[in-house]
Amino acid sequence: MAISERDKLVNKEKNRLTQLFKDIPDGKKKVVEGLIVQAARLRVSLDELWQDLTNNGDYEEFTQSEKTPSYERERPAAKLYNARDLAYQRIIKQLSDLLPEGIPKTNDGPSADGSDLL
Numbered sequence: 001m002a003i004s005e006r007d008k009l010v011n012k013e014k015n016r017l018t019q020l021f022k023d024i025p026d027g028k029k030k031v032v033e034g035l036i037v038q039a040a041r042l043r044v045s046l047d048e049l050w051q052d053l054t055n056n057g058d059y060e061e062f063t064q065s066e067k068t069p070s071y072e073r074e075r076p077a078a079k080l081y082n083a084r085d086l087a088y089q090r091i092i093k094q095l096s097d098l099l100p101e102g103i104p105k106t107n108d109g110p111s112a113d114g115s116d117l118l
Helices: 003-020 026-056 076-098
Strands: 057-062 071-075
Touching: 003 026, 026 076, 071 076
Parallel strands: none
Antiparallel strands: 057 071
């Protein structure tokens, strides 16, 4: 994917997350800005990796040399997806934890654990 296309997707996701977490107190907004940008980047990257895994699978045949038999191993893209997914979930949890008490956690906004954003 071209960088300009990726930037558009990141900005779109950043705007979505900014709207979802608009009720975070002003004193914490500077911290939130960085978390939202990183979450947006991770989300776009996860979508790209998901497409790759859907097309190519989680495992591949691998061999160390022509003299050894091949075996199935987890593709590096699958490992990367899992690591980035965990990072994304942690950021969403951090953002959700910054929401003030009393903000209704409905389907229109973030749930208490951020699970509706994943």
